Amino acid sequence: MVDNIWSEFAWSYDAICSQLNCYRRMVDKILRDTQGLAYVIDAGCGTGLVSEALVARGSTVVGFDNNPGMLAVALRKQAQSSEEARARWTVLEGDVRVFPSRAVGGADAVVLNNVLFYVREPEAVLRESLAHLKPGGRLISAGPRRRPDLRKVMEQSIEEWKAEGRWDEALQKATAYHVDLTRRLVSDPNEMVTFFEPEALVAELRRLGCTRVLAADHDDYYGENYYVCMER
Numbered sequence: 001m002v003d004n005i006w007s008e009f010a011w012s013y014d015a016i017c018s019q020l021n022c023y024r025r026m027v028d029k030i031l032r033d034t035q036g037l038a039y040v041i042d043a044g045c046g047t048g049l050v051s052e053a054l055v056a057r058g059s060t061v062v063g064f065d066n067n068p069g070m071l072a073v074a075l076r077k078q079a080q081s082s083e084e085a086r087a088r089w090t091v092l093e094g095d096v097r098v099f100p101s102r103a104v105g106g107a108d109a110v111v112l113n114n115v116l117f118y119v120r121e122p123e124a125v126l127r128e129s130l131a132h133l134k135p136g137g138r139l140i141s142a143g144p145r146r147r148p149d150l151r152k153v154m155e156q157s158i159e160e161w162k163a164e165g166r167w168d169e170a171l172q173k174a175t176a177y178h179v180d181l182t183r184r185l186v187s188d189p190n191e192m193v194t195f196f197e198p199e200a201l202v203a204e205l206r207r208l209g210c211t212r213v214l215a216a217d218h219d220d221y222y223g224e225n226y227y228v229c230m231e232r
């Protein structure tokens with residue numbers, strides 16, 4: 001387990017991301033591209049937001065993360081879910097560079113949602129992810145194309161919240177804390193280290209053995225994020 005900036009995020013990450021429309025739209029794309037898939041590995045699962053949506057939709061999910069604070073939130077959610085959901089949702093401690101042994105291979109999909117930007121060895125993580133897919137399985141990766149324009153993302157998000165009547169005191173308080181921390185994350189060159197344009201990630205995944213492109217765009221987070229889904 002590692003104690004890093006994600007320990008501080010654990011307080012606000014779930015509260016904010018679950019409310020951010022740009023995050024919700026990204027999760028919708030993951031649900032779209034895993035529709036009907038039985039077994040999904042959520043690598044770097046954080047507080048379990050994506051895992052929870054996949055489980056609710058019917059998949060069996062193994063999620064893992066190496067930060068104790070983020071993982072504690074995911075474990076709490078898993079424990080509080082219905083018995084039927086709990087049976088299909090496993091939350092583990094683990095590193096995306098070498099998946100934990102209980103994240104067994106042969107997966108229908110591996111999801112790396114907003115995770116690669118934090119690792120210095122993206123090729124190792126992609127290789128490990130592909131090694132855990134069955135032939136024809138899907139690798140989904142989303143993340144920043146470059147150091148993100150935080151002000152643009154937050155201003156547009158707040159506009160949307162106001163228009164929807166959701167910009168209440170609780171959200172304002174959580175946002176203030178979260179934005180402060182996110183500003184540190186996006187500006188510190190030691191925190192955010194890996195960025196991809198979708199075309200570059202597609203080329204990298206082809207080199208590593210992926211064949212078919214199911215999605216490759218840069219629509220998310222108001223144009224700041226890429227989204228790629230490819231078949232092994």
Ligand SMILES: C[S@@+](CC[C@H](N)C(=O)[O-])C[C@H]1O[C@@H](n2cnc3c(N)ncnc32)[C@H](O)[C@@H]1O
Nearest residue numbers: 006044045046065066067070095096113114118
């Ligand atoms: C932006 S959060 C994304 C969480 C989740 N995937 C989601 O979509 O909400 C990044 C997560 O990656 C995790 N992470 C970063 N490096 C990792 C590593 N080497 N192994 C496992 N998890 C890692 C962090 O602990 C954090 O929870």
